Amino acid sequence: MRFNQFTYLIVLLMFFSCKSNPVEITLGVSKELAEYRFSTYSDIHYELHFELPEEKEEDIFATSLIKVTLKDSSTPLILDFKANDTHIENLIVNNEASTYDYIQEHIIIPSEFLIEGENKISFQFKAGKQSLNRNKDYMYTLLVPDRARTLFPCFDQPDLKAKYILSLDMPEKWEAIAGEYATQKETTEGRKLLVFGETAPISTYLFSFVAGKFKKEEYDDGKHKFTMLHLVDKEKIDKNKDDIFKLHVNAIDWIENYTTIPLPFHKLDFALLPPFQYGGMEHIGAIQYRSSSLILDENAGDTEKLRRAQLISHEVAHMWFGDLVTMKWFDDVWLKEVFANFIAAKAVEPSYPEINHNVQFYVSHQYRAYPVDRSAGTHPIQQKLDNLNLAGTLYGAIIYSKAPVVMAQLEEIIGADALQTSLQNYLKKYAFSNATFDDLINVIVETTDKDIKPWADQWVKKAGMPKYKLSIDEGNLLIKTEDVGWSQIITIDNNTVNINSANTVAPLNNNKFPLDQSAKSYGYFEFDAGLQKHLIENTASYSDTEAMSVYSNLWENFIHKNIDIETYLPFVLERLKVEDNSLLKKMLFGQFKEIYWYYLSKSERINITKKEFSIFKRLLKESESNTLKTFYLKVLISLYHTKEEFPFLEPYITQKKTTPTISDANRIALFMKLRMEKLATSRDMERTVAENLSSDYYRSYLTYITPSTSPDYIERDAYFEDIKNVKNRGNEPWVENGLGYLNHPLQASTSIKYLEATLNLLPEIQKTGDIFFPFGYLKNSIGKRTEKSVIKKVHQYLKHNNLDDKLEAKILQNLDPVIRRNQFTEIL
Structure with a gap:
């Protein structure tokens, strides 16, 4: 091909452009950028120093030293920083003052300042505020999934693990915890300096610190040593702290025994935070919990105590599953969550022999996954992700609740001992590194010599759930399905049955309980009229596990309009009064409230x-x-x-x-x-x-929430307008509760006017909120509605707005109950 002079100039410019930036620079952290940096950057160290002011509104000034080894120094180095380029001062690269560009949330250091091998980059900066949660007397960082870059410049991707040294210059009366133990260096003029030791290699989203006017409780039994920060009054903390410490001890000991790997990190401290976005977050050495999840009142029953134990075990399990071995990219974020839930369920079982753990597992998993999986917004467990700035949309019931059921089924297929050995091998092979779902499956195949990949791909990489039709015929349970790819093992009349064909026959001795007794089945099991009648008439004679299966599956049949309300509502009301299992009573209570407020x-x-x-x-x-x-x-x-x-x-x-x-x-x-x-x-x-x-x-909460139920619609309108301001959405659970009241059926006629604004605000909610907020925001707005017009307006919104498919799925998940309510009756 012959080039003229103009064409040659264009090609030359394109060449130098490619040399300037090895990948396209976009907002967020693209998968392309992450893959390039993983292939080029290694051996990363951060030394971070923050000056924490006592006043909430003051800026936080900081310094950073980053060490990074470059395989190739011919292209610019790309750091992530979602703040402002004016926040960076005095950039020094390899002992030389350096220039930089700030493009699309990235700091780009020219290649002329770089060398092959270790590079040292130091600078002063003003910390970003988005994920530095600041209250009057304390603050905490929360950087999952891609929020480290909002706080400090870094390589914000999970597979570039790094070691951290942190120092905090803070008010003298403050306490703090972080990823390692701290040494107090000096105290001058009402301030003190804490220098924390170097951490093991961890991902950026696991870096954290908590600091403020906390009270401190300590525990040391010779083997386990904990520090707990809290803001709880003495009477309540004294009633709870021994149990909280003991639950952490039990979780560590059980998981160490199961994995044969000691606690992977030097310490495990934790902080109880009054308003906290999640139940807990598994930061290295500094777990954060929502205070109300761990501090129980005097009326707390076994289920509340079990829920607390499971939460603690979940976060502790992350020290191995997620922190020691981390997913390579956030499309596999479910991998750390499935193991945390799966292991937590096992770990707490020995301490609560009085609780039916089959019931607990089912209520915590299938029962929570079905509402999402039955909707048009369902998705595979493993989801595609092109950019980490959308990683927050991956979270939800499919990865937290459906995935552990799949893991339980996997345990049934290969055996409990084989799965335990496989997980031990997996943890040892990828310790302090990263792994994918396929890496896990390969380890299991190598360990067990069983080809489970086709089964795993079906359950993990495909959306939806299998559907079955059940009936009783001449002493047999007949199971028919068109979804033959969803092979699973269930227990019928104490016999193991593998549903792996279009027609399955399970013999019933003396017409005994005709449903799964394992608590590990998954799908929509449609009952014919005879089976419905049989189950309703005999529920009183069933065990707790059997009753659980009846309540859940009959509810699914009701939701799918296969049982009429005249039959099901009296059944639920009667069982609500006589059922003596607390977990099942709560299940029935939830069903009753849904029918009572949205179907009547x-x-x-x-x-x-x-x-x-x-x-x-x-x-x-x-x-x-x-x-x-x-x-x-x-x-x-x-x-x-x-x-x-x-x-x-x-x-x-x-x-x-x-x-x-x-x-x-x-x-x-x-x-x-x-x-x-x-x-x-x-x-x-x-x-x-x-x-x-x-x-x-709670007095502050009352002040915040009261306008949402004001008898004056003008005051309610003003309350909704306030939600539009990001500064008023700092405590996201409060915002969700307020929206729930605004959209409650008792106020529905005056709040339907908020629908359009609610939808229009959603992209900003996703951008500024934490990972669970978009779903909670929608659940307490769209999800509370009954009007048929809502369905039309939501579909119009989706048609005219080009949303990311994961955010659109969140809308469809919460529109599903509105659609189903209208299948029974039109409430205009």
């Missing part, structure tokens, strides 16, 4: 209240345990109230001491409900409720 008219609700209120009052009075009394009180709170019920409920908001004792959260929930019903709207009542709360945290 106002007059139908009032009729049920007139009939049932006195019955549940009697059950509350006759119950011997405070836990059961509290449960029935929640049922009474959930009903629609008139002036007739108010005298019974009023003391629970106006009196400090009640029977049963009412928690701050339940007291506020009752008050909000009564306000929506126009039964408790006075300012005097609001002040009385505030006076009866036991903590400043």
